[in-house]
Amino acid sequence: MRILCARTKVVPVTARGAARSAALSEVRLPPSTSAPGPPALELRGITVTFGGITALSDVDLAVTPGTVHGVIGPNGAGKTTLFNVACGFVVPERGAISRRGDRLERLHPHDLAGLGMARTLQGLGLFDRVTVLENVLVGADRHARTGFLGSLLGLPRAAREERELRERATDVLDRLEIGAYAARYPASLPYPVRKRVALARALAAEPDLLLLDEPASGLGAADMDELGDLVRGLVSDRAMSVMLVEHHMDLVMRVCDEITVLDFGRRIAHGTPDEVRHDPAVLAAYLGEEVD
Amino acid sequence: MATALRRGRTWWAGSVLGRHLLVALLGLVVVVVVLESASDFRNLQLASMAYLGIAAGGLTVLTGLNGQISLGHGALMAIGAYTTALLLDDRDAGTPLPLVVLAAVAVTLLVGAVVGAAAARLHGPYLAGATLALAVAVPGIALYFKEQLGGEQGLRVVLPDIPTWVLDLAFFVTGQDLTRSRYVACLAWLTLIVTFVLLANLSRTRVGRRWRAVRDDEVAAELAGIRLGRARVSAFVVSAAAAGAAGAMMAITVRLAAPSGFTITLSLTLLTAVVLGGLGSLGGALLGAALLTFLPQVVTDLGVDAGLSDIQAAELAPLVYGLVMVVVVLVAPAGLVGTARTALLRRRLQRAGTGTSTSTSTDTAAPTSTSTTSKGTTT
Ligand SMILES: Nc1ncnc2c1ncn2[C@@H]1O[C@H](COP(=O)(O)OP(=O)(O)OP(=O)(O)O)[C@@H](O)[C@H]1O
Ligand SMILES: [Mg+2]
Numbered sequence: 078m079r080i081l082c083a084r085t086k087v088v089p090v091t092a093r094g095a096a097r098s099a100a101l102s103e104v105r106l107p108p109s110t111s112a113p114g115p116p117a118l119e120l121r122g123i124t125v126t127f128g129g130i131t132a133l134s135d136v137d138l139a140v141t142p143g144t145v146h147g148v149i150g151p152n153g154a155g156k157t158t159l160f161n162v163a164c165g166f167v168v169p170e171r172g173a174i175s176r177r178g179d180r181l182e183r184l185h186p187h188d189l190a191g192l193g194m195a196r197t198l199q200g201l202g203l204f205d206r207v208t209v210l211e212n213v214l215v216g217a218d219r220h221a222r223t224g225f226l227g228s229l230l231g232l233p234r235a236a237r238e239e240r241e242l243r244e245r246a247t248d249v250l251d252r253l254e255i256g257a258y259a260a261r262y263p264a265s266l267p268y269p270v271r272k273r274v275a276l277a278r279a280l281a282a283e284p285d286l287l288l289l290d291e292p293a294s295g296l297g298a299a300d301m302d303e304l305g306d307l308v309r310g311l312v313s314d315r316a317m318s319v320m321l322v323e324h325h326m327d328l329v330m331r332v333c334d335e336i337t338v339l340d341f342g343r344r345i346a347h348g349t350p351d352e353v354r355h356d357p358a359v360l361a362a363y364l365g366e367e368v369d
Numbered sequence: 370m371a372t373a374l375r376r377g378r379t380w381w382a383g384s385v386l387g388r389h390l391l392v393a394l395l396g397l398v399v400v401v402v403v404l405e406s407a408s409d410f411r412n413l414q415l416a417s418m419a420y421l422g423i424a425a426g427g428l429t430v431l432t433g434l435n436g437q438i439s440l441g442h443g444a445l446m447a448i449g450a451y452t453t454a455l456l457l458d459d460r461d462a463g464t465p466l467p468l469v470v471l472a473a474v475a476v477t478l479l480v481g482a483v484v485g486a487a488a489a490r491l492h493g494p495y496l497a498g499a500t501l502a503l504a505v506a507v508p509g510i511a512l513y514f515k516e517q518l519g520g521e522q523g524l525r526v527v528l529p530d531i532p533t534w535v536l537d538l539a540f541f542v543t544g545q546d547l548t549r550s551r552y553v554a555c556l557a558w559l560t561l562i563v564t565f566v567l568l569a570n571l572s573r574t575r576v577g578r579r580w581r582a583v584r585d586d587e588v589a590a591e592l593a594g595i596r597l598g599r600a601r602v603s604a605f606v607v608s609a610a611a612a613g614a615a616g617a618m619m620a621i622t623v624r625l626a627a628p629s630g631f632t633i634t635l636s637l638t639l640l641t642a643v644v645l646g647g648l649g650s651l652g653g654a655l656l657g658a659a660l661l662t663f664l665p666q667v668v669t670d671l672g673v674d675a676g677l678s679d680i681q682a683a684e685l686a687p688l689v690y691g692l693v694m695v696v697v698v699l700v701a702p703a704g705l706v707g708t709a710r711t712a713l714l715r716r717r718l719q720r721a722g723t724g725t726s727t728s729t730s731t732d733t734a735a736p737t738s739t740s741t742t743s744k745g746t747t748t
Contacts, residue, residue, distance in 0.1 A: 186588075188594075203586070203589070206584070211578060212479070219593070228574040231385045234569070238575075239575070260718075290524055
């Protein structure tokens with residue numbers, strides 16, 4: 078369905094997304110009020126054990142299209158493991174993963190890009206010996222069609238595609254205001270810029286589901302605010318869905334539409350930021366930590 | 370204005386083949402001029418520089434761009450050389466030379482695919498060990514199959530007669546008759562140019578970008594949709610194909626394929642050339658090959674001039690060679706070409722940095738970042 082938004086820009090959005098962008102700044106609708114399409118990502122009954130440790134036990138999570146879904150929990154709660162399951166790095170013992178209602182039988186990390194999913198890594202994982210632009214070009218690789226022969230012979234088609242990719246990557250860098258660093262090597266850049274490069278690389282794939290692993294760690298207050306605005310912008314302007322692991326509660330509460338709380342590998346709460354904030358189980362899990 | 374400049378740069382960077390062909394054409398002119406004026410002896414030397422350069426070019430792609438180390442490239446050259454020797458066993462063999470070279474490349478490529486598939490699962494010392502085993506095994510195979518592969522003596526390579534049109538063309542271009550040494554040198558350098566253009570094409574486009582991504586961060590590369598195994602195997606196969614071409618050129622240059630030519634020393638020599646020149650740089654590989662070919666000779670001559678006996682002078686060469694290696698690793702760890710490029714880049718960034726922002730120039734001045742960064746770039 079296509080509708081005309083107030084921004085005079087035609088964007089495909091779901092019914093919920095439309096309601097969202099119209100009502101963005103006023104109220105945040107609880108996710109259950111209107112009928113959403115199939116979840117952008119659904120994890121059902123996920124159980125993972127490492128040796129004797131149960132890292133995840135029967136965890137359910139569904140990312141509603143066009144929303145930000147936060148995953149929080151104390152250290153060792155299983156958040157990263159859940160992300161790794163969603164990315165195919167960890168195969169769950171039990172449980173099912175679906176994307177837009179389609180069951181993914183055996184998910185491999187290299188399938189992710191093709192499924193329209195992109196993930197940023199907690200440790201950045203930038204390619205350090207190539208330029209910032211090349212980093213983003215790798216992110217845009219899923220739009221490339223050039224085969225080995227085209228590359229080997231430098232066929233005109235390959236050259237044209239290369240130019241298109243470069244323009245695409247340059248645009249993403251400009252959008253994140255780091256275009257000036259395109260020719261630099263990541264190791265020479267300040268940490269907040271590197272974080273943006275990692276985000277730019279993920280965005281260059283133009284995913285419709287973005288998985289962000291602690292995107293705010295190491296950022297100052299100003300950078301964190303900008304990050305929050307950016308994430309909201311991705312959802313409202315580009316109809317993206319976002320899954321977010323984060324330790325900074327103020328950011329989580331501000332940015333997320335829905336939150337899943339994990340503790341000792343179990344889902345102990347789930348709901349809107351307000352519901353979660355006042356949930357007694359959450360308060361107990363975070364005993365001694367500040368929730369907001 | 371700034372955007373126009375950037376678009377222009379984008380176009381230049383995107384026009385991969387045009388740029389590489391231009392460089393290749395210039396290279397061809399230089400090669401013709403140099404070979405034409407060089408003596409027969411020098412021509413053979415230049416031919417051996419060319420085949421070492423081809424193999425080093427393949428290796429620098431594997432090690433520099435994809436991060437895989439190989440101590441077995443000498444053995445891959447042997448496979449190319451023996452294939453050539455088997456096809457050129459007498460004067461009436463009849464297979465056209467280009468086909469012989471292609472066959473040598475194809476056979477080596479197949480072996481490379483098998484080795485590469487095994488290598489893709491191995492890392493660091495294990496990979497080094499596995500490829501070392503290859504370097505030891507291949508000459509052993511040649512010794513074992515005495516009947517077919519000539520044992521210790523090896524196989525003689527009979528170079529077919531130079532086609533008349535080549536002779537005519539050479540006379541037309543250079544005004545003198547083409548000797549066999551010059552012919553061989555021309556073939557080797559032509560092969561080098563073609564190989565380097567193809568390798569540079571790969572390096573500068575999607576395939577090379579994926580290789581680098583896998584080298585730098587496997588997890589992030591996989592998340593970008595890259596299949597690690599495929600990327601590694603393809604890098605190994607490409608590198609092996611180059612080694613096969615190098616082996617073919619070596620066979621027609623030295624007119625022999627024998628186990629003594631493909632000892633582990635050859636593999637180490639190639640690795641040395643790559644490290645000296647700068648990992649991942651084709652220009653560096655060529656420079657490394659030049660040093661390997663000419664440095665011993667130059668040093669020996671200097672030693673004799675300085676009044677040393679022939680034997681003493683000959684002993685000087687490995688010493689100087691080792692010293693050069695140590696100095697390069699200490700002073701220019703990114704290799705000769707790599708370090709030069711880094712210095713250039715830093716200068717350019719500093720010049721740009723003074724105009725735009727102060728943080729730019731101070732960041733680049735950090736030595737850790739700049740010394741490691743340009744290793745992965747090519748051409
Ligand atoms: N590969 C592994 N092998 C063994 N145990 C693991 C592995 N990965 C995670 N675990 C264990 O599983 C549990 C959950 O870990 P996980 O990293 O998912 O927690 P987390 O919520 O991301 O914690 P943090 O907030 O500290 O990042 C922990 O007890 C951890 O020690
Ligand atoms: Mg974690």
